[in-house]
Amino acid sequence: MSDQRVFSRYKASEIRADLQNVELKKAKMNTLRRKAALKKIIANLTLGNYAEMIQLFPDILKFWKVEDDMEVKRICHEYTRTIGSIKPRSTVESMPNIMEDLKSHDEDLQIMALETLVNIPFTKFTEEAFNFIIGLVNRRSTSSRLLKTAIYSLLQLDDWDHERVMSLSNILYEIVEQHLESPSVQIAALKTLYTLHDKNKKLEPFSLSVDIAYNLLDIIPELNEWDTSSLLECLVVTVVPTTHSDAYEMINIALSQLQHVNTSVSLNALKFILYLINYVDEIDVSITERLSNSVVALLEKPSELQFLILRNIILLLLTREKPIIQVDVSYFFIEFNDPIYIKDTKLECLYLLANESTLPRILEELEQYSTDIDIQMSRKAVRAIGNLAVKLGDIAADNCVDTLLHLAEFGVDYVVQEIISVFKNILRKYPNRYRKELILFTKYMDCIQEPESKNAMIWIVSNYSEILHNYAELFDIFIADITDEPPEVQFSILNASVKLFVKSPSPHIENICMTLFKTFTEEVNNPDLRGRAFMYWKLLSMAKERPNLLNEDMLKDIVDGELPVIELNSKLDPVILEELELNIGSITSIYLKPTVQIFRQNKIKSLPQSPVLNANKNSLIITHSKQVVSDPIKRDSNHTSSSSLKDVPSTKGSRISTMGDYDRPAQKVNELKGKRKSSSDSPVKNLTRKPSLLIRKLSLKRNK
């Protein structure tokens, strides 16, 4: 029974020989041999050797009857399941054996048999499984373990026969509501109901009353870690607190779970708390501290888990104007041994965290990464610096540009190219601020090889020709071997040359334009490029020949129009953000995209309505514990606001549409990776906290 031999492809006949050959010798020998042979079968199923293995079915059936060894039984069931999921019909013969196991008095065997029944997508099996489960749930005195398995098996049966599963849902409700069964069975019922409701679009969203939720939360001490995790997961959205105190109470219960050693439990607790925070009007600063601390503690996990946590931190940083968690930037500094995906995510975090006060530290770090041995990393770092300059105000941009210039001095090819690429963006944001600096870049012309940096440089030259005295020379470098350039560079050269011509029509530029038109229309085989070249050609000749139709100003407007100032907007649409926040820890939180974009069939989660729901996420007040009780000013404001009570609209209905600040288009957040799509039409409006909203919220509280 050397194991080397177990794990290799066999012919059915070989194994059959193994199974039968030994029957004459001692009984003990037989069991061993047979087990080894059975293991070979399982190994072969893993290898995907189905065609051969199916032939052994009659032999397996034979053993099934005679053996009462658990391991053999297990293998038999495993075999039937594997074959069954591929060829359901062929396993019908095993039906009597399975039924016999199902009726036995051994719990393990019953569970095994039930699992086999459920796993085979064939009506006969499904039928029997249902009969068994119905019998089981109606009989009150069944073992909890069996009941739990039966309840979970409904999740699978739902794929085969949805209607029948739904007919059982009332019983599940009963189990959850009435506290009849043992805690883990209750959780099983809860989780099953939750998943069923979530999976089927037709069903109403699953909901629980606050009382039931309290009851469930009470059993946490009796649950194992995974059940706790499931419970906290299921409670998000399904339970709707109707008063502030309910929400507080539940937050308090969940807070202690943040300290669970199981990452899954603590992240679910975090999710639950964040959900509940939408239903309170103020939270103590100690709670936010604990949240932040638990997030920090989670960052010590293995890199894969850390990745997920980091992605969710990004989400938390995005959701509120003033993030609910306060994490020091140093936690996001990159370690040299981080895997690439962690490095990327940390860079994103740094980018999001950057503000005037943290910028110096972040810039220092980024500068270090820019000199990293890893080329990709240093490029990304340079890009991040550039994006920060665009994101933050002009003073910060000064620092960023200084850093970039300093980095450029090293003269490393790829760094310089990257710097030029990002510098174009900086120039677009601050068109007149860095005139002096851009002259410096002209000395790096030799380094520029890549299309993107070439494009950037061409744009810079053509746009700032008035300060670059040698622009014609610079431009000549680019058109030296124009036919070999990639299409995007050809396009930008064409545009730039026309732009230069319109700006300052000199014979030299005119010459260039003409040669370009000629080459692009006659020699280059790109129809788009040819089309554009013709278009410009026509345009220029029209301006020359019939100035009454197209005068110089109009031409200038067409060719060299005013560009919109670019913005890097790290805000997402609030509706999407809300959905993302409710989906912490799921795949949406990794891609930061709404559910519908990733999986069409899935339901969209949204905050359920409740009289205590906060209309505005940013209206949450973080208080310092001692001030809560006796804050005369707040009372005062409460008082004065009572006059405006009548014009408080009910929070029900479209609460988001009433908010003026949020009609900005949603934008991609992953600005650091890949190409930037940074242009946005509307300049950033600073979201000021509206005093009226504040009053409304305060009065609501009083009202209650």
Added chain:
Amino acid sequence: MTSALYVLSENLESLICKNIKALPSIEYPVQQFQKVYQSNQSPVIHYENIMTFVHIRRDSLIFLAVVDRLDSFLMEILTYLDQFYELLKSYLDVKTLNRRLLLDNCTLVMELIDESLDYGVIQVTDSGIMRDYIRIKVNVPELSTNGEGNSDNIEVCSCSSSSSESESGNEPGKPKQKKKHKHKHKHRHKHDTKKKTVQDTKKDIEDLTKNVVGTLSSDPLTLIDKNRKKKSKNDIEDMIEEEDANNFMNSDIAKTTIMAVSWRTKGIHYAKNEFFLDVIEKVEYLMDFTSNVIRKNSIHGEIVCKSFLSGMPTLKVSINKILDQDKQFLTNCKFHQCVPTEDIEKAKEIEFIPPDGPFVLCKYDLKRHVRDEPMVKLTSFEIKPKFKKFKLKMYITIETHFKTTNSTSQLNLKIPIKHILHDYTIDLSKNIKFKCDEGRILFNVSDDFLLWEIDSMKGGHGENKLSMGVEFALFNKAEYAREQEELKNSMNPPPLRQGPKLEELYRQVHEHDPEGHTNDLIMAPAPPPVIDQPVTKLEDKDRLLKLSFEIPYLTASGLKIEYLKIEEPQLEYQSFPWVRYKIVSDPEYTYLIY
């Protein structure tokens, strides 16, 4: 929820696959995964709006879960995969997993998956509890050779099954433990005497080699039998006892997972009731020595316990940090599921029912202040080239910063010298001179580092210092030329050299280096020296001076167990609590030099 689970080998070949949700094809997902996977990819890959791959990489294996629905809580799955890996390790009782091991135990792994997942819903991952459910023999490589000596095996088997049969009346159909390996037996005693296990493993290895010799000879069975017979007599008796212990299955066990105290079974009994509590603090420190910036200064603490207590004992542990309401500690500690976390902030002690066997009671991560001195501090690192004398000297000084009454039980410095070898032309044909206050210095030729081994160093507050110095010889071109010249002209044979020929060793070791270090050094009888430096890649790790040490009886954070009470109201036995403290250096206790 997980719809299929795979364990893949390094080259993405599927070793174990488990179809959890009856997918029509179990191969399809893995084929798609092979297409999209690149090394170093983020652990979550979303594929074509159909499924999501969640994978983690451990050892040389990839654990892959295929998730069918989008809003599944991925954290749960990632954590599960991570814990499943830990579970496998503890089950197979190995430090690292490999392909072979999994293939050998494929039925066991399948069963573990079966038991830990119900239709994709995670149930249990605690190895202590799992052990009660699944009692398949573990097939570890050393032992698999036993299969050759069939006679021996069967003998063991027969006595075990007889004992299990006798019990089968009590609990019919419980998974029976058919065979029990000596291996487990050893495992039991591991806690008590480490030395013994070492000896045992040695013995095992001997056995193994004998077995191999045996199989090679013409009549394997007889040979093996001979060397077995001596052992087997005493062994089997032991084993029968072991078997009994292992086959005895409490009928309460099956209900464990659904009981209130889900981490401990009823009816545990030990002759001697002991509880070991180890506070182990890993200190992490990263300092850029060139720019004098401290990057990291933190403590990763763990309270590791081993419980050998009968019945359902309640433990009361008082930790000074909780008593003092240490904010940083309270917010950063994570407790095992057996500790009720509700009132930790208010209570003075933590009260819990411990699981059986080893477990981690608490984990905490604390930041130290930047000004807090590291336990062992590098105070100076200098490289002084003296080109005139063709010498290069390197000096290192360290000092300790902890209580004077304690001392390190182990202290090693790993000094990378790749940079030196890279930047200077070192003549290895001349001896490297070492000098140090204490301990010894070794030169690792293949990985280019010096190892300074100091076993014990007393604590202090900066006053206790140790230093070392190394002198390399730089290549002297003129001298080399002169010697060559002399050799050519004189009739004398070349002078005899004593000691190892380092330069040759070095060349041999680095010969197969793809980066071509061979040119770095000047070898005495080598082809004419090449002075121009090749472009070698110096990685970050070559810039890190690494310290590894252990300081027993001390905690870096000042954590102290005030008292540890064990109470078992029903049995009221005498019990022995043991508390130990230890500081260990993290693998990242490093100084960035160069």
